[in-house]
Amino acid sequence: MPRPGADVPPAPVPTADVSTAAESMPRGAPASTRPIPALTLVAHPTATRIGERLLLHGLLAGREVTLSRNAPDFTRPGEPLGLPLGDPFMSRKPLRFTPAGEGVRVLPPEEGRCTCAGEPLPASGREFGPEALARGVLLEFSGRTVVLLHLAPAPGPGAPASLGMVGESAPLQALRRHIERVADLDVPVLIRGETGTGKELVAQALHSRSRRGGPFVSVNLGAIPKELAAAELFGSVRGAFTGSQRDREGFFRAAQGGTLFLDEVGEASPEVQVMLLRVLETGELYPVGASRPVATDVRLVAATDADLEAQIEEGRFRAPLLHRLAGYELRLPPLRERREDIGPLFLHFARQELEALGEAHHLTPSDPYAPPWLPAALAVRLVLHPWPGNIRQLRNVARQLVISSRGQPFLELDARLAQELRLPLAPAPKPAPAPAPEATPEPEAAARRKSTEVGEPELLAALRAHDWDVKRAALHLGIARSSIYDLIERSPSLRLAGDLSVEELTRCFHACEGNLDEMVKRLEVSRRALNRRVKELGLVPKGT
Known part of the structure; x- marks a missing residue:
């Protein structure tokens, strides 16, 4: 209840809330409107091709789709003609994509030719469910070409204009449509x-x-x-206040x-x-x-x-x-929710810097066997980075990379940028240990509280006391479970399992010999979310 004399909270207003492709499409929607599994180029020996896309229409019809260096063609959104991947280092034997329930199974031509998160795809393939597709799955070919497997909005008539915004993700296209709907209204x-x-x-x-x-x-x-x-x-x-000499x-x-x-x-x-x-x-x-x-x-x-x-x-x-x-609300998606746009945005900013330096020729090399200007490992880092500064931060990173690599045929990470893109976790504060919870199936909920009343030390103590079980910690603190995630995102010393880099996850998995409980203690993230991330990398926790 508001305090006496306080402003009454406003009534709900029209809101354009941009969601991911997976969240915006109800289950059982017609095939013509369902999001389509797609591949977007994140890195390629010819860097100007970054952002080209291949829609895997056949998967929605229950058919297998194959991909090799010779076919099919990748096209830039809105353009009718395209080209195959064409990298001479990539196998002529096709990679296969097959329907797997609501997900996709990826089968390599032979083990080691295609990697996901730095690990070769097993000969039996790997299945990626709708949650993984909504986040995006990186596939790397021969250490030179990288594609992102993700969900794309179904193409339809009347596509919105670009409005000066780079990208084709579902959240960005939804934002453009909302801008067009409200732009000519005086609200x-x-x-x-x-x-x-x-x-x-x-x-x-x-x-x-x-x-x-x-x-x-x-x-x-x-x-x-x-x-x-x-x-x-x-x-x-004039004269309204001291020093006001004119209107x-x-x-x-x-x-x-x-x-x-x-x-x-x-x-x-x-x-x-x-x-x-x-x-x-x-x-x-x-x-x-x-x-x-x-x-x-x-x-x-x-x-x-x-x-x-x-x-x-x-x-x-x-x-x-x-x-x-x-009068009308627009919510802009963070960059981590539109990962398929990271490659095209990086190319856009890097091209501006290269043209200013007179080095734009790096984007279209004449030798197909030359090392790519954007190394595959660097492209993977860019896509997996959580980008807390969003597009502004990506633009600054692109500028720093281009200038620091000036005069070189390809981009190189200096020590400072490597540290920034790794985003190491700052040491967490050491609060007084919370009392051990009683051995009951579920802890008793405390009196209901506002999330703003919970400080970082109390939040961290509750999470540690309940072995990073978000539900139990929320009950202990007396706040909504969703508020826990908001508090974690706002805390500089805490993170979610989705913020962990592939390198850190893999390193911790091997250091803990696959013991998930030990990984939770070291990484301090939700056990359930960590288990999901580990399985997405093709790693098998001990005891499963």
């Missing part, structure tokens, strides 16, 4: 997403597709001193007839929140120090990576303002 839009996901690019796409021909003005509220924010946004009159127009009036993009809107001060709410409700604003309102005609687009609902509970954000800002 405020709230863009949510993690840092570095491209929120300003989405705001620019909304502006370019709108009916407005006015300016696009971008403002980062987190970069404006709070004492100046009101005057910067709404303008001020100031303000960003709202600078964007008249166009779009005003407010990034990091969660950083708005209470004063600015009240003034924003008035503008959204009345279409009028009061410059600081003015006694008369000024009419404004601005399409407002706001963005945040903050949990505004939590801020409302804490009294730091006004619920009515959230309701007004979110």
Whole structure:
């Protein structure tokens, strides 16, 4: 219950929540609309081919699909013609993909020719279920070509325009469709997403597709001193405050007839929140120090990576303002949920840097036997990296790789980048040990609490006390199970099994001689999720 006098939480608003291909498609959907198993090129001796795709239509019809260096053709989305893989080091004998329930079984031509997560595929093949396909499965051929086996949206008429965004994943295509649906409407839009996901690019796409021909003005509220924010946004009159020697127009009036993009809107001060709410409700604003309102005609687009609902509970954000800002909500997917886009995005950023250096010829080598410009092992690292900084971080990594490898025929990782892409876990704090749980089938739930009340030391102690069983730890803490994952993701010292690199998993498996319980203690992740990751790598835990 809200405290007396507190803002009432806003009613649900229209939300464009972009999900993965597997989650967005109900079981038993018609074959014409079901996501299709697909292969996307992540690394190739001719680097310009990164991003080309092969849709495995036959699997939906219950047929086997084969792949060799000579056939079939990979094509760039939207283009009719393509080419086979064509790498002379790849076997002429075909790799086979066969239906396996809701998953796919991959059978190699001969053991050692194709690897998955650094391990050769066994002669009997390996089956990948829908969860693995939703995350993406990396297959490497002859240490030179890498493809990602994943689920792709079924092609259909009226594909959305690219809107300046690189990628063809299901979450990105869904986002483009939602942008097209709301762009020409004069409703405020709230863009949510993690840092570095491209929120300003989405705001620019909304502006370019709108009916407005006015300016696009971008403002980062987190970069404006709070004492100046009101005057910067709404303008001020001469003498309104000390040092005010002339009238100031303000960003709202600078964007008249166009779009005003407010990034990091969660950083708005209470004063600015009240003034924003008035503008959204009345279409009028009061410059600081003015006694008369000024009419404004601005399409407002706001963005945040903050949990505004939590801020409302804490009294730091006004619920009515959230309701007004979110006339329509767009949620941007993090890069780790659109792994098939990582290769094309990396190529896009790397090409820009290579062209600036005059070295774009590396992308189209004349010798098919030359080492690839993007080594397969590096491509695998890029795809498996969790990218906490998302697209911004990927762009910076691409720039660093190209510049540090300047004058060389292929990219090389320096020590700093190798460390960044490995993302070693920082030592966890050592809280006081929690009391041992009683030997009951399920621990008694504590009184219900808000997840914001649980600090990292208490969370870590509960997880350790319950052997990293997320359900039991949630019951012990008295919070929802889903909140545990949110807390782990927000904690710099904790991680999920999905964040573990292939190298770390494999190394720990061998060090623990396949003992899953010992691996849980060392890696400190959920046993169930760790067991699933280990099996996806083709490793067999002791006792199974």
